[in-house]
Amino acid sequence: MSEILLELENVHVNFPARTNWRGKVTERVHALNGLDLQIARGETLGIVGESGCGKSTLAQLLMGMIKPASGACHHARSPNSWLGSGMQMVFQDPLSSLDPRLPVWRIITEPVWIQKHNNEAQRRELAQSLALLTGIRPEYLDRLPHAFSGGQRQRIAIARALSAQPDIIVLDEPTSALDISVQAQILNLLVKLQRERQLTYVLISHNVSVVRHMSDRVAVMYLGQIVELGATEQVLTQPRHPYTRLLLDSVPRVDRSLEGELEDKKGELPGNRQLPQGCYFHDRCPLATEGCRQPQPLIMDASGAGVRCWRPGLISPPVP
Numbered sequence: 001m002s003e004i005l006l007e008l009e010n011v012h013v014n015f016p017a018r019t020n021w022r023g024k025v026t027e028r029v030h031a032l033n034g035l036d037l038q039i040a041r042g043e044t045l046g047i048v049g050e051s052g053c054g055k056s057t058l059a060q061l062l063m064g065m066i067k068p069a070s071g072a073c074h075h076a077r078s079p080n081s082w083l084g085s086g087m088q089m090v091f092q093d094p095l096s097s098l099d100p101r102l103p104v105w106r107i108i109t110e111p112v113w114i115q116k117h118n119n120e121a122q123r124r125e126l127a128q129s130l131a132l133l134t135g136i137r138p139e140y141l142d143r144l145p146h147a148f149s150g151g152q153r154q155r156i157a158i159a160r161a162l163s164a165q166p167d168i169i170v171l172d173e174p175t176s177a178l179d180i181s182v183q184a185q186i187l188n189l190l191v192k193l194q195r196e197r198q199l200t201y202v203l204i205s206h207n208v209s210v211v212r213h214m215s216d217r218v219a220v221m222y223l224g225q226i227v228e229l230g231a232t233e234q235v236l237t238q239p240r241h242p243y244t245r246l247l248l249d250s251v252p253r254v255d256r257s258l259e260g261e262l263e264d265k266k267g268e269l270p271g272n273r274q275l276p277q278g279c280y281f282h283d284r285c286p287l288a289t290e291g292c293r294q295p296q297p298l299i300m301d302a303s304g305a306g307v308r309c310w311r312p313g314l315i316s317p318p319v320p
């Protein structure tokens with residue numbers, strides 16, 4: 001792997017879920033539970049997992065919006081601080097992520113204006129160059145966000161993320177709120193920008209085709225842990241963790257008559273207030289044995305692939 005920009009080790013994040021009459025927290029939601037992750041310069045790391053597994057919590061942690069309860073972080077840019085610096089995010093809904101009262105040139109240059117581009121001419125110049133780069137017409141830079149279509153607003157959000165020259169851009173479902181016709185344009189723009197500027201992306205998505213198209217590596221999350229990690233094609237075509245297999249099987253396909261049955265097998269994500277003993281997945285796992293009642297570490301191999309299962313690869317590949 002090339003230069004490691006960021007490494008998270010055994011990170012735990014929890015949120016208060018219930019308090020007693022004195023305001024003391026009596027129950028917590030355990031959102032990240034021993035998360036280990038490395039992000040290398042220039043890669044796209046896809047993060048997949050069902051709703052509630054902790055993807056957004058991870059994004060907020062990377063952005064410095066929340067602090068972990070425990071764990072370590074090694075950050076190339078600012079080794080002594082927790083996260084946030086050097087990070088930018090592109091959100092799912094471009095309209096709600098852009099200030100409706102500001103003209104686009106100001107939105108695009110928001111992340112940098114305090115630092116250095118604090119005079120208007122410099123900010124406009126920067127906005128112009130980023131507009132050209134991301135496909136926004138420079139003559140529209142004085143307009144407000146509502147004058148743009150969804151796809152154009154997402155271009156504005158991408159330009160804003162680029163303005164700060166971040167080390168890592170977190171893409172949180174960047175196309176799922178867009179019309180199908182413009183989704184590919186935005187994905188292609190992200191790929192083009194990455195090639196030109198050696199950008200590093202963390203891509204959070206429910207959409208396996210988007211992850212396949214964009215990502216070099218994929219991390220599969222379950223109950224706040226990474227259960228499988230590896231090169232995209234490897235993980236998506238030869239999953240080694242039973243959960244990855246069930247996740248891939250549950251991707252809706254029109255030609256799949258077994259889908260309902262597989263969906264039933266998948267069951268519900270267990271509550272994350274009382275974490276399961278042993279392997280977090282064993283209650284839902286079709287292959288579970290007594291040995292799965294022991295905690296499972298993420299076992300990495302020499303190629304950088306990892307799986308949190310002591311019987312990996314016992315499952316057949318997904319039905320094409």
Ligand SMILES: Nc1ncnc2c1ncn2[C@@H]1O[C@H](COP(=O)(O)OP(=O)(O)OP(=O)(O)O)[C@@H](O)[C@H]1O
Pocket residue numbers: 015016017029030031049050051052053054055056057058272
């Ligand atoms: N601020 C918060 N306060 C309390 N619980 C929270 C908070 N943020 C997240 N959670 C809980 O933490 C767990 C992980 O949530 P998170 O939003 O990270 O999941 P997710 O994988 O992003 O889900 P989705 O795909 O639906 O966005 C969930 O049980 C969620 O209810």
